[in-house]
Amino acid sequence: MNQNLERLHQYPFERLNALLADVTPNSTLDLIPLSLGEPKHRPPDFVLDFLADKQTLATHLATYPATRGVPELRAAIADWLSKRFAARVDPETQVLPVNGTREALFSFAQAVLSNSPNVNHTDPGNASGRTSLPFVLTPNPFYQIYEGAAILGGAKPRYINNEPTQGYQQDFSQMQSDDWAATQLVYICSPGNPTGQVMPEAQMIKLIELSLEYNFIIASDECYSEIYFDDRQPPNSLLAVSQAMGNIDYKNCVIFHSLSKRSNLPGLRSGFVAGDAQVLENYLLYRTYHGCAMSAHHQYASALAWQDEIHVEQNRDLYRQKFAIVEDILRKHFAVHTPQGGFYHWLPVGEDDALFARDLMQDQHVKVVPGQFLGRDSGAGNPGTGHIRVAWVSELARCQEAAERLLEFAKTR
Ligand SMILES: Cc1ncc(COP(=O)(O)O)c(C=O)c1O
The missing domain is CATH 3.40.640.10 (Type I PLP-dependent aspartate aminotransferase-like (Major domain))
Structure with missing residues (x-):
């Protein structure tokens, strides 16, 4: 086998699963995952229509x-x-x-x-x-x-x-x-x-x-x-x-x-x-x-x-509406920094980020990634420590509810 395979680090989502393995989430609330950077807005219809065209597909799959x-x-x-x-x-x-x-x-x-x-x-x-x-x-x-x-x-x-x-x-x-x-x-x-x-x-x-x-x-x-x-x-x-x-x-x-x-x-x-x-x-x-x-x-x-570009502008607008709403909520507690790009908040939590993520899952059934899982200690400390990554990919109402739960949780710390 390639010996370098042994030198790979555990992927952050595996670490997250291990961290949360014995957590019993608050059963009165449903899960809101904010961990994965997987876009959830609708793909453009013109692409879906093209992909669904059987005749074109038949031609392309034959080559x-x-x-x-x-x-x-x-x-x-x-x-x-x-x-x-x-x-x-x-x-x-x-x-x-x-x-x-x-x-x-x-x-x-x-x-x-x-x-x-x-x-x-x-x-x-x-x-x-x-x-x-x-x-x-x-x-x-x-x-x-x-x-x-x-x-x-x-x-x-x-x-x-x-x-x-x-x-x-x-x-x-x-x-x-x-x-x-x-x-x-x-x-x-x-x-x-x-x-x-x-x-x-x-x-x-x-x-x-x-x-x-x-x-x-x-x-x-x-x-x-x-x-x-x-x-x-x-x-x-x-x-x-x-x-x-x-x-x-x-x-x-x-x-x-x-x-x-x-x-x-x-x-x-x-x-x-x-x-x-x-x-x-x-x-x-x-x-x-x-x-x-x-x-x-x-x-x-x-x-x-x-x-x-029209669908791209519409997509950007959706993120802007969403960020305006969640940032209004989060600013009541967190030092929120609007990103220059992307759909994540990189939030300082002022405590151990892994513990924060674990307890958040338990109390509010909201899943985020501890910042330390996304960084390495290269001798000058792990710069992810003390942060969480929040991916605002779900639709607006879910993100708004997640922001409220985050705020509720943060107030108890
Ligand atoms: C920084 C960064 N680069 C690359 C990717 C990979 O994206 P894709 O392979 O879907 O183009 C991601 C996905 O989350 C990402 O966050």
């Missing part, structure tokens, strides 16, 4: 799909990037469809890291604690795939904390020049899960400059970019920043987008990567062998979804 994607989908994506971020990409060489960003964020590391996947992670390194393994940088707290992808790619995850004291922005100050030299891949997540923070453009510019100097790749997870609250400040993309600073070929820059959150289609498994043509050419080669082409039917359905 092996192309890993590179159909030209219609790549063109729709390139067009969307141009309209949304003013980022110009060549649909032939700078765009690839993927089966959701999760799959891509993982497989991308396997393709770009230049280490054997079976490298020994117990490598003690030299006296300064450095190992010979390449670094993969991840935000902390973070979407857990980044870490697993690094470990199974034979690299060493290096955690860059999103510090509460710095507005939950990443603090790269621990990175010295030999650390950057050992770095092959940097994951960033903007808007961030769980923090909801958008990476400042100045920080993106600095990172791109470093990537050009030390030749590492930046994988920018932007799957929450279309859910935001302030129309004057829609989250920007790494590609737009790269283009504006003159890195017009997007050297070392690759972005990851998805229809899961933008179009409420998490079950379609549809997203794309775009950016550096040379990197994508190699990634396409990897994907061809990996055998992960998106079904042609889903590719055409996806093209329709990328071409329409």
